[in-house]
Amino acid sequence: MKYRDLIEKMTLEEKASLMSGKDFWQTMDIERLGINSMFLADGPHGIRKQAEAADHLGLNESLPATCFPTAATIANSWNEQLGQTIGDYLGQEAVSQQVNVLLGPGINMKRNPLCGRNFEYFSEDPYLAGKMAASYIKGIQSHGISACVKHFAVNNQEERRMSIDTIVDERTLREIYLTAFEIAIKEGKTKTVMSAYNMLNGAYTNENIHLMREILRDEWGYEGVVVTDWGGSNDRVAGLIAGNELEMPTTSGETNQEIIQAIKAGKIEEELLDENVDRLLDLIFTTEVVFKEPSIDFDFDLEKHHMLAQKAAEESIVLLKNEDNILPLKKGVKVATIGDFAQKARYQGAGSSIVNPTKLDNTLDELERSEFVNIGFEPGFERYGKKNQSKVDQACVLAKKADVVLLYIGLDEVTEAEGLDRSSMSIPENQVELLHALYEVNENIVVVLSCGSVVEMPWINKVKGLVHGYLSGQAGAKAILRVLSGEVNPSGKLAETYPIHYADTPSYHQFPGKEVSVEYREGIFIGYRYYDTANKEVLFPFGYGLSYTTFKYDTININKDGVTFTITNTGHVVGMEAAQLYIGCKSDKIWRAKKELKGFTKVFLKPGETKTVTIPFDDKAFRYFNVKTNKWEIEEADYSIMIGASSSDIRLESSLFVEGTNAPIPYENNKLPSYYSGQAHQISVEEFENLLGYRVPVSTWDRTKPLGYNDTIAQCQYAKGALARFAFKLMTFSHWFLRKIGKRETANLIMMSVYHMPFRGIARMTGGIINMPMLDGILMIVNGKFFKGLNHVIKERKKLRKVAKRKVALD
Template sequence: MKYRKLIEKMTLEEKASLMSGKDFWQSMDIQRLGINSMFLSDGPHGIRKQAAAADHLGLNPSIPSTCFPTAATIANSWNQGLGEKLGEFLGEEAVSLKVNVLLGPGINMKRNPLCGRNFEYFSEDPYLAGKMAANYIKGIQSKGISACVKHFAVNNQEERRMAIDTIVDERTLREIYLTAFEMAIKEGGTKAVMSSYNMLNGTYANENLHLMQDILRDEWGYKGVVVTDWGGSNDRVAGLLAGNELEMPTTGGETNIDIENSIRSGEIKEEVLDECVDRILDLIFTTEDVFKQSSEDFNLDKNHRMAQLAAEESIVLLKNEKNILPLKPGTKVGVIGDFAKNPRYQGAGSSVVNPTKLDKTFECLDESGIVSLGYAPGFKRYGKKSSKLIREACELAQKAEVVLLYLGLDEATEAEGLDRQNMKLPQNQIDLLEEVSKVNSNIIAVLSCGSVVEMPWIYKVKGLLHGYLGGQAGARAMLRIISGDVNPSGKLAETYPISYEDTPSFNNFPGKEVTVEYREGIYIGYRYYDTADIEVLFPFGYGLNYTTFEYSDIEVNREGVTFKIKNIGKFAGKEVAQLYIGCTSKNIFRPAKELKGFIKVFINAGETKKVTIPFDDKTFRYFNVKTNKWEVEEADYEIMVGASSRDIKLTDVIFIEGTGASLPYDKYKLPSYFSGEVKNVSEDEFEALIEKKLPEAKWDRSKPLGYNDTVAQCQYAKGAVARFAFKLISFAYWFLRKIGKRKTANIIMMSIYHMPFRGIARMTGGVINMPMVDGILMMANGHFFKGLNHFLKERRKMLKNNKIKSASKVEKISTEAAKER
């Protein structure tokens, strides 16, 4: 151990205290030994350092910092260097704000387009997500602090996220949901990992020995710290045994006692605790060194320009009929849409950043060379219909040469804690587009949202630009694309299906009660659409440019693939070349193609560049469930280079020797997986894949409510008070949405409705402890007076113990002070 001598000076109580938070955002300190607190801050796309210690929900504004584009946006840049540079800026700001651990990036897979937190995640593809995350981490940690990659693992829905049991087969787990984490650890070198709320195959993620020990520690060699998601600890002792060092936030010392008692009883060896303490100390000491140097405030203007550059490179041009874009200088436009005046530039929930400044379309129009004839809001932001606003918008559209129509999803639709209800734009925006198109056919739609939407209206627009969530400088960046000052180079990091019903997880998302079943297996995103030959609106990797690129001269050898790209258009531009691999053998089911490399290249008009994409250890591998390790199948592999997953420009074939492993599957038991048509996999076939019986997916309504049951389940409670409370909460949610207070309604859903009973103790910082939760459960289960009496008795006991502790602490300080005198 690195800090053995220091650990030997600690009492058992001091060691245990380091395993949980001091408050909502800080780790515990031990001043007598020179051990300081760490500050952990939300921050996938900016630093959200809350001034108020207990403000996890972001009810109060955080300290101002640069709001960079979200991960879903930056993924569309396909630029690893940009990711690292952005990480450096994030790290620099974190240092200036005295943040030790930046809680990001988030790299969960976009299994389903409706996951409410997709705006925080990179891609549906683990290779792209892993490469981008590794570079973010390198950039952040180059400034001396720690990144914290999250949420480990298979956290792909927000509904019931603190209690849902994810059922997934081992191969899918490894190839799809863990590969990006593996890259973040091995290539990025992250110092911290955040465990996810959910269960994985029956065990909570932070207690799952297979996930936390077999894979993370033993296979990947991870030496850093594992932090729980806030309130994400179920059984503290089981979590510690799995190697989960830091529980956040504070529990007021309650779980420290659990750890102390487990060591005194012999359930845990003290050496296990010592190792956890050693890793915590290493994180504290290696991240606080940078604060000892004089750190200046970050440069607001410089960082704002970086946010603009990042947004410019991530905007995706999806449609450009008759080359309506870029607009010529002097073009007279009508600007329509609420998002033009009040930009939608980030997601909602724990990642909300208080920007240092905020560009707005109207304030940036003059410098673009475009002539504005005026602005009309066109629609109400949160979906209410208004004929008057549509009429005013049409009057403006009639006068304009071109309409810039700003559409998208509002902040209450894409948010942490709940999933989207559908994949559509609000109907009032579609109605607006319909009416405007009747008076002006030259419409350029500008989309602002963090995830996939259906576009049955796309034929009504000539131009379509998707800015995703472009951060505080996104509005100016978008105008620079529209005016032609910047050539768009973004490409989609996720597939756009024609309708939600086309998605492979349509029948199995979200898990509503006990479990969510990943019956589609390895076939998520383009892996499904391209294998099952499903028509899509926009394929993975798609994006237009103001110029044209020509591919030629492919050469393949053992090290990689080399080819040429020529810019045959009139504009200089950047092209994203993508390497896909397809195994020609049919002995093991595999997607038709998988991304195994990519590169972004700047090429001047008329110029040709020779490009190489190397193979690596992930190019030909698959996970064999029989040998329980990565293997290579001996076969011919098709090497495909393309501008998207469905625009393959060059192909070749290479023979690869295999590792000789036995075949893992009986293809007759798994016909859906061998065909790739996995949208309707039967229970029997899925059980054949996971090689065990499926657990019960529905709540057992006959059982009393327990710690891991949610407030939502009070609708079935034996106690009338609990059922009444459920109805009251449900009514409050409905009423707040009805009167337009959707953000407040979302907080109820996120922080109350789907909260397990244990979360009441875990998220209240010691105000309510687990014995008091026992009293609440008694009341919910039909023993109201007994439960109330128990609750009040335990509360009095807790307050008395707290008073004794406080007195003891004061006495200890006084004694130490006297010794010093």
């Protein structure tokens, strides 16, 4: 241990005190030993440091910081260097606000388009997500502070996220859901990892020995700190055993006492606590060094950072359609600007990642400075879905006078938010009706789409141009206009597949898990791995994006180290091309996806310029996880080496024989026919159990048992206590009523912070105001013992007050 001498000076109580927060965002300090608090702040795409009232839902305003495009947006850049530069600037701003740990990036896989937090994640592909995350981490940590990769792991739905049990086979877990974390940890060398709320195959992630000890610590050699997601601790001692150093936020010492009692009772050795303390001390001491440097400049150049936010947005915008070369718009063209999002941009997600921007570009203001002739603006629709024919009519009157309609549409802040999954893959109906009406008066429509995840587009034949800005940050409005004008040649490519219909998605039948568990029956076949293998037609494939120029791929050469080829800009304007390396195994002994992304690079080319490009093979190029040997193996076979402009646009292809590791074949193909064929859309429970190697657990609640700590408040609907059932009805009525009167944001808050909360969350998230003994009384009331429970709550509350008074007197 690095800090053995210091740890030996601590009392048992002092050591235990370091294992949970001092308050909502800070760790505990020990003044007499020179151990200071660390500050942790949200920040996947900007710093969210709250100066006063703290919350984890983005309700209260934070200190101003640059709002960069979200991870879902930046992934479309396919540019690791850009990611590292953004990380560098994020690190600068974190230092300026004296933040030790920046809680990001988020790298969970986009298993399903409806996951409410997809805007915060990079991709459906683990290789792309891992590489982009590693670049962010390198940039952030270059300033001496720590990034925090989250949420470890398989946290792919928001509904019931604090209690859902994810059932996934080992190979899928390793190849799809852990590979991005592996890259982020090994290549990015992140100092902090955040555990996920959910359970994984029967155990909460921060207590999961297989995940936290066997894989993270032993296999990957991770020596950093694991912090819980806020309120995400279940059994504190089990978490400590698994190597979860820090629980956040504070529990006012309650869970520290659980650790102390476990040691005194001989359930765990004090040496285990010492190891956890040692790793936490290392994070504290290494991240506070930068704040003690006498030459440190706590200011940053606001305008310079804003310009990087603009550059990042420009490189991440995706041109999806350009019929009749309607784009770029000609100088002097008369445009009608329509859509509420043009007036008030949708530029970031909702929830714990909300950033208070240092400045915010506005489309209407920027239009006044453009070379277009903006003949007017109409909102066209109500932002949150309410129909308004008057607004549609006014928009159509304006559209008739224009050469081109710029239509700004997308998903609003309450449709796409942390804590909630989307109910459909559609954009609001009132926006679609506006589009149809505009088409009747002017067919020259260019849609500017703003949303952080996949949407259906049954209306796409009625638009000539489609520019997808995703959630493009505080400078996104100007960036989009520069793409529309041709000042910037779009080079973004999709980091996720756009299916034609939601029903086409491989997880359609198994999302979300509604009660106890969610089964990942599709296995490795998520995103393009499924669509390409099953030959399922899609709207836009993974890696797709148009340009104002054209690129020619030529002259492929392959050796054991990698693949080399040339790219030529065959058009008339400068441009950047994201070239993608896919590899597919030609053997059918082990079921696989038809092709998998194994490398990429982004190339800048002037008109007529040719560059030779090399993409090396790495340790992930040919591997698969063998469940018989329980390790990564290579199958001896011929492999297709493909260079593409997207997953479905392969420009160059060759073959390479690769020697294998001679591992036994792990599967019997007659027992897994759907997996061998790739038709993983609707797999039977029997075939899934053959893949798992055991029976799947019962996925529904046991409605006969009393409710306990890990049951959710939503389960009060069948509680024995009449008061609990009434509370449930009141909660659901309030949610319905608030939505009915247009208070959707408040209605969402009920679902996010109450409805799906496990009862233990009442104690974990109230900072000690309600402790576990009081929660026992609440559960008695819920389970039909009203007077006994009420008496217990009052008695335990009095005890808590006495302890608090004694503490104040001692202080």
